[in-house]
Amino acid sequence: MVGYTEKIKEIASRLLKECTVDMVIGFRKGTMPMMNEPCFATTPEAIDTLVWDSNCGINLANYLTNRKEKVAVIAKGCDSRNIVTHIIENKIKRDQVYIVGVPCTGMIDKRKITGMVAGEILGVSETENTIKVQTADAETLFDKAEVLQQNCALCIHRNPVIHDEMVADAVQEQTDVDRYADIRKIEEMDSEDKWRFFDDLLSPCIRCYACRNACPLCYCPTCFVDEAKPQWVGKGQDPVDVRTFHFLRAYHCAGRCTDCGACERACPVGINMRLLTRKLEKDCQEQFGWEAGLSLDQRPALDVYQANDPGAFIK
Amino acid sequence: MELMGIEPDRLHFSWISSAESTKFVKVVKEVTEKVKAIGPNNHFIKDTAKVA
Incomplete structure (x- = not known):
């Protein structure tokens, strides 16, 4: 580049x-x-x-x-x-x-790089395949592939x-x-472990909504978390409310998310909320063969009905 | 929901016509039995607000 x-x-x-x-x-x-x-x-x-x-x-x-x-x-x-x-x-x-x-x-992961060098980073330069990071006392050379954002x-x-x-x-x-190795790992856990996993994952969240604001899909005039009448979700730091926010935000992006990584990049505490959006991406892919944003001529998976839509969960 | 740790048996989807009373009864019975089997879900209980 x-x-x-x-x-x-x-x-x-x-x-x-x-x-x-x-x-x-x-x-x-x-x-x-x-x-x-x-x-x-x-x-x-x-x-x-x-x-x-x-x-x-x-x-x-x-x-x-x-x-x-x-x-x-x-x-x-x-x-x-x-x-x-x-x-x-x-x-x-x-x-x-x-x-x-x-x-x-x-794109390179600034959080990863900050974690890999000691001291304040003063400058970063790059060539096609390498990233050079300059701190006050050292210059470190990284392979770009090593420090890419996960997405x-x-x-x-x-x-x-x-x-x-x-x-x-x-x-x-x-x-x-293999886009979904980590998702499959979570899917294999039992319910209690899954619950704990997401409790841990989301526990640092401060509800700053940076993930929502960075997301091109989140353009609602009033986000459901900001509504007061009715108030859909508590506005505090209670783990249940934090979880509800992340869960519902991900759901609003179902079949639309392109995994651009803007949410994770914007997060000040480094939560990988992409685990949620990618699970939905994976489901869309597996059940409807749909990937978001590839063509102007195709209606999104959640916008069309097809006779062979999976329906086994409806009893 | 399942991914985040809600037990699969806690969430049910069904399509029942207003004319299908027997199916309604059957589904309600099944759902109650299944939910009773996994017991109460305490995850969503919030601590009540602490007032000084």
Whole structure:
């Protein structure tokens, strides 16, 4: 992905100059290493700040909801699938968005890297396959494959599924990935162990809702947790309420989640709530042969009835 | 629900027409028996709010 930045700047400035779009949504460097932030570029100066590296994990489809103007968006494989979902769900029109596709080789896990080096990280640079992390007293070189976000390591759709223009040639897709090994492990536990497992998993949750806010699927005007009349779920730290929040949020993403990893990345306490969304993804895959956001022409699994839909659970 | 630790026998789905009274009785009986067999679910009990 080295060298994408220049190409992105070039495309973005052309799109703005030719008035193809009113704004380009991309990434710029954040104030800390490994923390790129979204950039809404409307001027040549803003375009100069655009970057692309392995820290662009935020899902930019999140910023397209209900936009009125014409925008260009820089989209990785997962972002593009979420854009498809957005278009299917009428949150944006296809002719309103100009998709600049980025073939992605994965984003790096800042939490993992912080855990692997001692001291404060002052800078991070990268080549195609390596990540160099600089601290006050040392420089450590990592294999990029070692420090990928888990969802990127398991990714099977690295190339955008929909695009108006590509930044580079498509990258090779990963095959032979066992996406659900950890889910199967939980499925094998007995009920009591499962309950305890999720109690442990969710116990650090502070209900900050960063996972919800980072998620492009969570665009309800009022989220069920924020409702007061009726109040669907308690607003405190009670484990039952925390569990209800995570369980229901995952359910609202059933058949829509593309496993972009934005929720886990945004979590300040590092909860792997993707275990829940991936279980639903797995079920959709197994029971309906459905993967979210691959085509504009196909209605989502939960939106259609087919005579062979599994129904054995209804007695 | 099962993944998060709700016992499979606690959750039942059924389609019963208003004309199928016997099926209704049968299903209710089965559900009650199954739920009684696993006993009460204490997971969802919240500690009552502590008031000073």
